Amino acid sequence: DGSVSYLFERKGVIVTDKSIDEDTIMMVGLDNGALDVVTNDESYEIYTNPNDFLKVKDALTEAGVKEFITSEITFVPNNYIELDDETSEKVIELVDTLEDIDDVQNVYHNLSM
Secondary structure (H helix, E strand, O other): OOOOHHHEEEEEEEEEEOOOOHHHHHHHHHHOOEEEEEEOOOEEEEEEOHHHHHHHHHHHHHOOOOOEEEEEEEEEEOOOEOOOHHHHHHHHHHHHHHHOOOOOOOOOOOEOO
16 A cells, blocks of 8 residues: 555646636636646646645636536656557556456556556
């Protein structure tokens, strides 16, 4: 339990669609304590300290964000790894198998997908 926890950081992760422009998301996020704002093709990812999570989420709601794709405090890997397709499939199968165990609550990994 926790043997590789040093590879992860506990952070708030907020993912929203692009219904609001990037400048507004960045300004609202960073003004309210967000650590980073990442722009993807169809979404924004906002990373926060766990203590600032609700403050940032509430500020985004006030700025007009109506729906959050993801909104949680979780463990985020410090570094991601890339594997070949065959090995990636095996790791994904292992993660799925672990998640199917009743006693397992969460499985975290640093596989880049």
